[in-house]
Amino acid sequence: QSVLTQPPSASGTPGQRVTISCSGSSSNIGTNRVNWYQQLPGTAPKLLIYRNDQRPSGVPDRFSGSMSGTSASLAISGLQSDDEADYYCAAWDDSLHGRVFGGGTKLTVL
Amino acid sequence: EVYLVESGGGLIEPGGSLRLSCAASGFTFSTHTMNWVRQAPGKGLEWVSYISQSSGTIYYADSVKGRFTVSRDNAKNSLYLQMNSLRAEDTAVYYCAKIAGTTGADYWGQGTLVTVSS
Numbered sequence: 001q002s003v004l005t006q007p008p009s010a011s012g013t014p015g016q017r018v019t020i021s022c023s024g025s026s027s028n029i030g031t032n033r034v035n036w037y038q039q040l041p042g043t044a045p046k047l048l049i050y051r052n053d054q055r056p057s058g059v060p061d062r063f064s065g066s067m068s069g070t071s072a073s074l075a076i077s078g079l080q081s082d083d084e085a086d087y088y089c090a091a092w093d094d095s096l097h098g099r100v101f102g103g104g105t106k107l108t109v110l
Numbered sequence: 111e112v113y114l115v116e117s118g119g120g121l122i123e124p125g126g127s128l129r130l131s132c133a134a135s136g137f138t139f140s141t142h143t144m145n146w147v148r149q150a151p152g153k154g155l156e157w158v159s160y161i162s163q164s165s166g167t168i169y170y171a172d173s174v175k176g177r178f179t180v181s182r183d184n185a186k187n188s189l190y191l192q193m194n195s196l197r198a199e200d201t202a203v204y205y206c207a208k209i210a211g212t213t214g215a216d217y218w219g220q221g222t223l224v225t226v227s228s
Contacts, residue, residue, distance in 0.1 A: 002154065007125075035210055037155075044205055045155065047216035056214035088155055097169045099145065099157040099209065 003028060006088050006102035013110050017077040020105045022072050022089035028100055032092040034072040036065055039086045039104075041101060048087075076107075084109045112136035112217045114206050119222030126196050126226070132189040132206030132219055141183035145209050146191050148202035149221075158204070159191065174200075196226045 005023040012018040022034065032054050037045035047056050047066035050073060064075045072091075077084055089102040118130040130146075146158040159180040160169040168180055179192040189206050203221040210216035 010178040044218035047210055050210040050214050104154040
């Protein structure tokens with residue numbers, strides 16, 4: 001059972017907009033910034049969003065992040081076939097004194 | 111270019127010990143906090159340990175507390191994870207990672223597989 005809660009799966013068709021949610025608590029998302037990662041099979045996670053809504057250089061603006069209260073969201077617009085991957089949210093937890101990850105969301109492009 | 115290269119993984123029997131290493135290059139290692147993150151086969155990411163720049167602050171996940179020890183050698187640009195009393199549930203790919211905080215600097219190694227089995 002992950003501290004941050006994500007839906008296990010999400011799907012969309014090419015060109016569509018998909019949103020993945022991440023629910024936490026006051027000790028993690030409510031206090032600290034959220035990162036979002038994309039992981040392709042057999043590879044290390046790649047940072048998509050940091051500080052809730054900031055994109056590292058090189059990440060397309062099709063990816064966007066938002067945060068409200070103790071929840072965060074990752075939105076992917078103009079869905080492409082190579083967006084098919086696992087997506088994870090992460091934040092520092094002040095009560096656990098550690099970083100917590102969501103359980104991951106497997107995105108399928110239909 | 112930034113590189114994080116883990117080594118030291120392998121097959122180990124339950125109760126055994128293993129030491130993972132992570133060699134860093136391409137960035138100023140000594141000025142960044144570092145982490146170990148693991149991923150069991152077919153499962154999600156699990157944070158394992160955090161170490162501050164000068165090793166003054168260290169945290170562990172409850173699942174490894176008392177069995178794993180993180181350390182670093184800034185002179186050698188290296189991060190370590192000493193794993194003792196290994197269990198089957200410690201089987202995972204172990205990544206060393208500099209995780210983005212205020213800036214978008216986020217670096218991960220390719221991971222090293224640890225398999226705990228008799």
